Amino acid sequence: MSRKGEPDGARPNVWLSRSQLRTWLAFMGVQQRLGYEMNRQLQADNELSLADYDVLNALSGLPGERMQVSALAAQIGWERSRVSHHAKRMQSRGLVQCGVAASDRRATEVRLTRDGRRAIVAAAPGHVDLVRHLFFGGLPKELLVPLSQALEAIYDHIVEHGTLPSPVAEQ
Amino acid sequence: MSRKGEPDGARPNVWLSRSQLRTWLAFMGVQQRLGYEMNRQLQADNELSLADYDVLNALSGLPGERMQVSALAAQIGWERSRVSHHAKRMQSRGLVQCGVAASDRRATEVRLTRDGRRAIVAAAPGHVDLVRHLFFGGLPKELLVPLSQALEAIYDHIVEHGTLPSPVAEQ
Numbered sequence: 139m140s141r142k143g144e145p146d147g148a149r150p151n152v153w154l155s156r157s158q159l160r161t162w163l164a165f166m167g168v169q170q171r172l173g174y175e176m177n178r179q180l181q182a183d184n185e186l187s188l189a190d191y192d193v194l195n196a197l198s199g200l201p202g203e204r205m206q207v208s209a210l211a212a213q214i215g216w217e218r219s220r221v222s223h224h225a226k227r228m229q230s231r232g233l234v235q236c237g238v239a240a241s242d243r244r245a246t247e248v249r250l251t252r253d254g255r256r257a258i259v260a261a262a263p264g265h266v267d268l269v270r271h272l273f274f275g276g277l278p279k280e281l282l283v284p285l286s287q288a289l290e291a292i293y294d295h296i297v298e299h300g301t302l303p304s305p306v307a308e309q
Numbered sequence: 310m311s312r313k314g315e316p317d318g319a320r321p322n323v324w325l326s327r328s329q330l331r332t333w334l335a336f337m338g339v340q341q342r343l344g345y346e347m348n349r350q351l352q353a354d355n356e357l358s359l360a361d362y363d364v365l366n367a368l369s370g371l372p373g374e375r376m377q378v379s380a381l382a383a384q385i386g387w388e389r390s391r392v393s394h395h396a397k398r399m400q401s402r403g404l405v406q407c408g409v410a411a412s413d414r415r416a417t418e419v420r421l422t423r424d425g426r427r428a429i430v431a432a433a434p435g436h437v438d439l440v441r442h443l444f445f446g447g448l449p450k451e452l453l454v455p456l457s458q459a460l461e462a463i464y465d466h467i468v469e470h471g472t473l474p475s476p477v478a479e480q
Contacts, residue, residue: 153437157453158445164460165444169340171467173386178472187388215344217358266324273336274329276466277459282328284455288448289335295447296342301349 172273179268184261189224191265194233194250194258203250206239210248212302222246233257343444350439355432360395362436365404365421365429374421377410381419383473393417404428 154162177188186194192214197203205213211221225248228234233254239247250258277285297304325333348359357365363385368374376384382392396419399405404425410418421429448456468475 153434154441154445157457158441161453161457161460162440162444164457164464167464168460168467170384170386171464171471171473174383174473175467175471177386177388181388189388189391212345213341215341215348217348217352217360220360263324269333270325270329272467272470273333273463274325275470276463278462281455281459281462282332284452285459286328286332286335288452288456288459289332289339291449291452292444292447293335293338293342296339296346296443299443299446300342300346302342302345 168273172269175272176265176268180261180265183264184257186257186261190228190233191258191261193221193224193228193248194254194261197234197248197250198255198258203255204247206242206245206247208245221248228254339444343440346443347436347439351432351436354435355428357428357432361399361404362429362432364392364395364399364419365425365432368405368419368421369426369429374426375418377413377416377418379416392419399425 173188176191180186180188180191193210196210196213197205207221207225208218210216210225211218214221216224225234225236229236232251235249235251236246237249239245274282344359347362351357351359351362364381367381367384368376378392378396379389381387381396382389385392387395396405396407400407403422406420406422407417408420410416445453
């Protein structure tokens, strides 16, 4: 399993260059800690989890405020089974409605309810406030443009070389 | 709920500057699509989900290969309840063992099993390969250093201003 003379081991890191590894650990660290803080703030202020917010936010951005489970999973990067289970729990709280898709009767779709819309509208300002302070508050001004360029280049590459359809085709 | 004269609405984006919004959408896009692709590759090649991998990876990086549920949740940025449920499912597959924490008998800890260690060792090379190709393959060389600097500055800021203990204190 060794590559390029690196020692074997459970740590995958040996196969990234030193500067790639630093970058990757920082990316994962930001993602994980920010995820924790976003979840905490939403729970405390809005009785929503970050998972709830991701679902509500994805649905609320669409014209019909509804999406098939598989498309929703692809959009927010979850496993299908997690979307199904989570949507059922959200349905029991009145935030979404699960049902047969109008466009394909073999598929299940998740639809935003009036209460779900109310919840995301109420939660959005506090959530964005946290993002602005905790994410952008730490970013030196001169690094905003290079960060954006780097992330957009990576994003375009993933869209081109990944397995998911491009965002335009999704909707 | 309107701020700075922006119109109300469910879209939180109006409260970030235009360049912050571009950056944030790219960050979320990378996180979500990369998450989807990482999960897909692990499922196909190792019968692990990305969630399994995150848990195994966190545990395998520690001296005792064990962690309390709350510390594990903080480390990987999940809700506590998600860690508990997921660890039980992983226990039924033999990948981890859940039990009373040796250091605090009121707490539950999750411990890597021999099979869990075998699974992460087997999965790591393919996972890192995907990260190297899909994430770093899209990054122009001259943006590697600024990307790293930006993410590390954001990470340090989150550690300083967030609610979680710093990584040193965690372990």
